[in-house]
Amino acid sequence: MENPVTYNDLPAELKLNIWEHVLSQKGVHHFKLKSQDPAAMYQVLQVEQKNRLGKDPSMWAHRWSIYQTDRVARAMYFLWEEGAKDKDSLWTVPFRKTRNDTGTTEGRGKVHKKEDLVVFTLTGGTFNPVLLDMGENQEMFRGLQNIALNYKKTQTGKWDFGKAFKCRCRYSRKKHEKLEHCPVSLVRFLRMFPNIRTFSFIFRLCGKDIDEKKIAYKGKSPSGRGTKRKADEEAGEEAGTGKVPGAEVAKKKPATQTIEEALAEFRGTFQAWTLPTQPLLMQSLAKAEKRKRVIWRDSERMYYEVDEQITGKLNVHHKLWVEMKELQTHWRAEGNPNITEHERKCYAKTKFKVLICRDLMDRKKKAE
Numbered sequence: 001m002e003n004p005v006t007y008n009d010l011p012a013e014l015k016l017n018i019w020e021h022v023l024s025q026k027g028v029h030h031f032k033l034k035s036q037d038p039a040a041m042y043q044v045l046q047v048e049q050k051n052r053l054g055k056d057p058s059m060w061a062h063r064w065s066i067y068q069t070d071r072v073a074r075a076m077y078f079l080w081e082e083g084a085k086d087k088d089s090l091w092t093v094p095f096r097k098t099r100n101d102t103g104t105t106e107g108r109g110k111v112h113k114k115e116d117l118v119v120f121t122l123t124g125g126t127f128n129p130v131l132l133d134m135g136e137n138q139e140m141f142r143g144l145q146n147i148a149l150n151y152k153k154t155q156t157g158k159w160d161f162g163k164a165f166k167c168r169c170r171y172s173r174k175k176h177e178k179l180e181h182c183p184v185s186l187v188r189f190l191r192m193f194p195n196i197r198t199f200s201f202i203f204r205l206c207g208k209d210i211d212e213k214k215i216a217y218k219g220k221s222p223s224g225r226g227t228k229r230k231a232d233e234e235a236g237e238e239a240g241t242g243k244v245p246g247a248e249v250a251k252k253k254p255a256t257q258t259i260e261e262a263l264a265e266f267r268g269t270f271q272a273w274t275l276p277t278q279p280l281l282m283q284s285l286a287k288a289e290k291r292k293r294v295i296w297r298d299s300e301r302m303y304y305e306v307d308e309q310i311t312g313k314l315n316v317h318h319k320l321w322v323e324m325k326e327l328q329t330h331w332r333a334e335g336n337p338n339i340t341e342h343e344r345k346c347y348a349k350t351k352f353k354v355l356i357c358r359d360l361m362d363r364k365k366k367a368e
Contacts, residue, residue, distance in 0.1 A: 023063060169184055203356050320354065
């Protein structure tokens with residue numbers, strides 16, 4: 001192009017449309033949860049950033065960078081914020097300004113309560129869902145509707161007592177020690193979110209998570225037996241190769257190829273791309289919405305909602321869905337006399353889902 005059009009050359013109306021489209025997208029937010037006082041009888045959790053600003057893939061950090069772009073982007077950010085406030089759909093993340101000062105918070109983290117997905121990771125070394133202070137924690141997380149945990153890594157750092165969601169059903173006939181996460185402990189954790197509508201396990205896909213028996217492929221199968229095979233052997237000797245035509249050794253796909261094919265299958269018929277500039281992204285989101293499936297995204301990954309029928313290639317296929325069904329059963333069966341009838345009906349409508357995404361750490365390790 002002889003005269004390329006830059007962002008500064010665009011009219012203000014087009015700039016507003018661009019920022020409005022970006023800010024209105026459904027996003028994924030990553031936060032850490034840490035107990036304010038591990039020695040307290042009733043635990044009140046504290047929300048922290050997953051990473052420092054600039055390296056955090058969360059959508060709130062992306063929106064904050066838009067706020068700092070120029071006056072047009074800042075004006076659109078304020079309009080988006082006011083629109084969410086009018087619908088009572090804005091959650092300001094209670095970040096602490098300093099580690100020692102627990103009385104003041106900063107307001108740059110903004111989450112849409114109804115449309116965004118919030119992923120929590122436990123940290124701090126100790127966590128017991130039995131000791132959670134439901135009053136203060138529910139007030140802090142009131143309004144959030146879409147909650148998620150990483151299936152393979154629900155906690156980070158060194159822990160004194162093993163897994164955060166280990167089975168504590170000592171006096172129950174049915175223990176859950178064989179499961180990765182105890183459904184009873186998870187239910188107690190999810191009770192902190194009084195307005196929850198969907199809970200998701202996020203499964204980060206890497207090469208070792210795929211069953212090699214179901215993805216290994218072979219070359220051409222050996223030719224027929226008996227007279228036909230003997231004729232093929234003679235043909236090979238005449239050609240000077242000594243090989244039987246079509247009898248190739250079984251091959252194994254590279255890990256990167258198997259991951260790409262698995263993700264393509266999880267995506268289904270709609271093709272989704274990782275960059276918002278791809279023209280097929282809007283078609284993918286439209287087809288996903290038509291099929292009542294959800295695609296979430298942050299600045300690094302796409303998260304695809306999958307069902308039980310298309311996760312058969314995973315090594316943890318059976319284990320994953322048994323755990324989800326156990327969690328759903330305990331969630332709906334547990335009686336809570338402190339909730340209203342309306343909240344009880346809302347709990348009955350809570351959906352449990354599995355989201356698949358690429359494990360970027362696995363790709364970085366192979367690159368090194």
